[in-house]
Amino acid sequence: MPSLRFEAVLLRSVDYGESDRIVHLLTSDAGRLTAIAKSARRSCRRFPGTLDVFNHLAIDGRARPRASMAFLERARLIHPFLGLRTDPARYALASFLTEMLDRLSPEGIVGPEAERIFEFAIESLRLLENVRPTPSLRLLLELRGLDALGLRPEFGRCVRCGRVAADEISDDHRVHFHVADGGIVCTACGLRLDGLIPIEIGTLRSLDAGLESSADRLDRIVLGTRMLAQAARVVFRFQRFHVGVELRSERFLDEMLPVLGSDSPSTTAPTAPTT
Numbered sequence: 001m002p003s004l005r006f007e008a009v010l011l012r013s014v015d016y017g018e019s020d021r022i023v024h025l026l027t028s029d030a031g032r033l034t035a036i037a038k039s040a041r042r043s044c045r046r047f048p049g050t051l052d053v054f055n056h057l058a059i060d061g062r063a064r065p066r067a068s069m070a071f072l073e074r075a076r077l078i079h080p081f082l083g084l085r086t087d088p089a090r091y092a093l094a095s096f097l098t099e100m101l102d103r104l105s106p107e108g109i110v111g112p113e114a115e116r117i118f119e120f121a122i123e124s125l126r127l128l129e130n131v132r133p134t135p136s137l138r139l140l141l142e143l144r145g146l147d148a149l150g151l152r153p154e155f156g157r158c159v160r161c162g163r164v165a166a167d168e169i170s171d172d173h174r175v176h177f178h179v180a181d182g183g184i185v186c187t188a189c190g191l192r193l194d195g196l197i198p199i200e201i202g203t204l205r206s207l208d209a210g211l212e213s214s215a216d217r218l219d220r221i222v223l224g225t226r227m228l229a230q231a232a233r234v235v236f237r238f239q240r241f242h243v244g245v246e247l248r249s250e251r252f253l254d255e256m257l258p259v260l261g262s263d264s265p266s267t268t269a270p271t272a273p274t275t
């Protein structure tokens with residue numbers, strides 16, 4: 001059976017039978033991997049306190065031909081991200097991001113695609129361990145997660161005709177975002193579309209900066225109340241459109257780290273204040 005030797009982040013862990021555990025891993029080289037750790041709850045030698053969520057691990061396993069689940073044989077702890085477990089807002093945001101990765105990361109991918117998602121996971125958990133999250137950071141990390149998963153919204157040009165968004169600015173400095181199209185649409189292309197979300201060009205630039213920034217400087221991008229409300233409508237609805245359901249950790253995150261003035265993905269958008 002082919003051996004598997006990766007770094008991994010533990011996304012989810014479920015007890016199985018008498019002493020086994022099923023783990024969902026995000027690996028450095030193969031995307032998401034589901035594996036069964038036989039006798040995990042008894043073996044301190046093969047799994048010395050390692051199979052907890054968020055843990056950064058070095059794993060040894062074996063793929064099983066024609067089986068959806070691999071065998072996890074050994075896991076060594078590289079970093080436990082303990083700082084995420086002692087603060088509710090950090091824990092809630094880390095839980096939300098790992099759940100999003102668990103749901104949307106493909107299995108069996110290789111190369112840059114796998115590396116990009118894994119790098120996002122490690123960078124975000126590291127940042128959250130060092131920095132207390134704010135509503136701005138929540139939105140930007142969620143957006144970067146979607147980007148890492150190959151779901152990057154288009155903020156620069158009309159997704160239908162390619163016209164530059166900055167040329168479309170109306171008197172109130174707004175353009176429109178269309179969730180199903182995954183980006184900005186110009187006035188002409190938006191005429192027959194429903195559900196357009198107005199968003200100021202300054203907000204788009206902040207979101208773009210959040211996508212382009214290095215992860216360790218992300219907390220320096222702070223959106224004001226009005227921009228935050230606009231950005232939340234776009235990011236939350238875009239996320240919900242692609243995830244399809246409300247993530248289990250989303251309500252807990254809304255309690256621990258509410259985004260002021262934003263609507264939840266399941267409710268109707270209020271009009272953003274115009275100062």
Ligand SMILES: [Zn+2]
Binds near residue numbers: 163189
């Ligand atoms: Zn257009």
